[in-house]
Amino acid sequence: MTLDSFSDRHHGRAVFATMTPDDRAAIGAVRDDLRAAGYDEAGVRAVLGMPVLDLQPAAFHHLDRHVLGVDPLAAAVRLFLLDRAVDERTVRTLLSEPSLDVLLLLGVLGETDGGFRSQVHITCAHDLLLATDTGRYSDWWGGADDLGDRVMYIGYDSAGLANVAPRSRAGRTLDLCSGSGIQSLVASRYSDEVVGVDINPRAIRFARFNAALNGIENTTFVLGDLLEPVSDREFDRIVANPPFVPEVPEGAHLLYRDGGPDGERLLAQIVSGAGQILAPGGLMSITTDLFNLEELPRRIGEWLGAKDGFDVLVLVERQFPVWAYADTHASHALTARERTEYAVRMVDALGDVGISTVHTGYIVVCRQPGGGPRQGTVQTVSLASPVTRPAGAHVADHFRFLDRDLDGHTDGVLRPNPAVRLVTSAPPGGPETHRLVAPEDDYVADMDISDLTRKLWQATVTSDVHWSVIRGSALEAVARELIRQGALTLDDLPPAAA
Template sequence: MTLDSFSQRRHGRAVFATMAPDDRAAIGTVHDDLRAAGYDETGIRALSGIPLLDLHPAAFHHLDRHVLGTDPLSAAIRLFLLDRAVAEQAVRSFLSGPSLDVLLSLGVLRRADDGFRSQVHITCVDGFLLATDTGRYSGWWTGADDLGDRVMYAGYDSVGLAGIAPRDRVGRTLDLCSGSGIQSLVASRYSEEVVGVDINPRAIRFARFNAALNGIENATFVLGDLLGPVSGQEYDRVVSNPPFVPEVPGERHLHYRDGGPDGERLLARIVSGAGQILAPGGLMSLTTDLFNLDDLPRRIGEWLGARDGFDVLVLVERRLPLWAYADTHASHAPTTTERTAYAARMVDALDDAGIDSIHTGYIVVRRQPGDRPRPGDVRTVGIAGSVTRPAGSHVTDHFRFLDFLDRDVDGDADGVLRPNPAVSLVTTVKPAGPATHRLVAPEDDYLADVEISDLTKKLWEAAASSDVRWSVIRGSALGPVAEELVRQGALTLRES
């Protein structure tokens, strides 16, 4: 289908199609008005009792009728999150005249039932306001014919990618499959320049609006197919949330979601371009479903062409049953019968594609610094549940540690091991049997709780009480233990 026919067909014009540079000031007023009403992650959760990432249409009626009040924040939540028509007086309680005018002119709001209704959602992610299409198969999207146009809502995968991608200061960042622009917005904080690329013209317009809404001046968005618009350029960072769901044969292709028969069509193209697009030392961070995890390192090597010169970190969150995965992706089906049938066809398609395991997670590819590539390191690390907070410093530490080990081949490097301050040692004494020891980090989304041995406990306690030098434990039984703790994010190594 032709991308971006939805708003024209349903509402007579395309959302954000008329946005001009002169609109930026009024769009900034929308931001200020919403913030003044308390419209942010904290305020919305406090009022609704539900984290924004867990907001679902099944809760809309309950929130509307039995939870929200008549205050401005409640009106804003109804309008921009619950797909409700809101009376004009209530809308004007939190939107000023210039804000209301620009949202009407851009097609965000339309008049309905003596009030207004929003054609988009405005949610909050990482301190930003973010306009997306209405999410989780709301009433706007009544069938697969509409879904190809969709600019995805911010889910756990997009929020997780924003958390996993390192945030140390860099020059240029590229956001592939940029969608609403959320990765570009986050990257604008640590990059001098950000370029977002998407094949969907509707997504480009949403992303440009979101940049204006948040007052971001250093991000631009261009229409195109992956690396096509930026051929010949190098970037210090690449972030991407590509479509990665395996397609069901005979079903309509959903541009925002489907990644070919095995789910890896776009992923493979992006990773294979790492050598062209990454500057030396540059990082490419992707969120994706990880299919057949044991074989994934081999496939990544094939995509890269050769592992020499690249290091890869695969971060694994959790394993999903195939039937549950298929049922989740059948949610757009209008009836229970159709949803069950679609899920069954997807299970069959997964089997035909040779997919027997699915994990959620991330892939980070680094082009090695310098001009003398060494054999690449591909490492898989299990991390805690869903990443909802910044954790990219652990990724930076991982690659820094690889470089340290490379320099330490002849025993020339040294450093001090220190514990991650977010990690605690918990010992459980049982009535019978030996005590067990665990490292836990409830405030760190990277480090998974892990049971450790008595030897690891001794190293941890030593690092917590005094400096443990790498030169002292190198070559001893504690060396491999320390390496594993550093890779897990429980210890850090600072060179000296």
């Protein structure tokens, strides 16, 4: 059974199945009504007392009964985030008649006990409104098993990918495993054209609704298996949030989650396709779990076929003990015993395929611009924290630095990251220690530095330090490491006077 078939059987229709281009104006009215109520990231965070991505079902009752008021914003939160029925009078203070009519027509809202209930969540992220499926805890589903075609909620991996992917201007962007369409809609702001691909028909409908809900018109969503619908085209940017959780034997196969026995079945296909559809100078950004991190560069090289012509940046957010990773993915179980049993099975499944370490993070692949290829690189950077703010400029700088002719005639000036500051400590009776910190930059991890590094850093703050001056000296290696960590950038020289 699929969620579409379950919805059709119990609620008379599959969500968004009847949507047509003629509904765009009414869907736009939904956006206007929600915005007028203050339903955005800042407004929802204020009434919840937490970021919307931190919201958990355990908090629903407390928020509903003891926190939220009776204004339109509270009604929107109850209706679209807390799975609560809201009486008709209150809903009509939130939604205009065209909005209410189209949400009923598309199966988003259903009538219940003199009010309405939403069959979907509408989450606020990246200044977007994003419809996704609710969880199994919603009364809509009556305890049904987690069904394979669920359109995944917006999590920190989805939001993080949108922050990691560089946002420099692009002609054409591809969004693989597009799900709700969040990556496509963010990319629409810096791309002339965006194509989203997903194998799940339900996800395609959700993504098309979300594009209409946000008034975005330069995105197209097509049904297909990874690169198959777009194999004859090149893209300047690719973003991908593939299923990456290792499958547990005898468990339900979920399209949005399962990445094969080792979690890398789809990841390997996507990376290997870079040479086929990524334009020279193009960037492919992927969010994924990183298994056996020390061996990952070798596997990436195998997926690419050869690293020449490609550079890869692996960004590591955090590490999970294997047992904690398994326990997290057992949270769907209905009882404590079932959760324990599932976690045990996952631990054994991970062990059977040789997974001994688990990190979360991102993989970014750059196809070198024309004129190469030179020998490719795979570099790893440990991030300061989960990426909740834009960090794509650091990623773009990393590859721009690699592509410069640093041993030839290219020169530039080392510039400090303005978010980074130097902290010097002098413990009683001990030597001074120096540390670079960037509490407002998720990319740049705190780092203890040598006195030589401190001197270079301070020089970049107070004067122009030219690459040509430090090239070939002991400072070159220091500068390269600071650039790799995002603490420095290498700016081009201004054009010479005529």
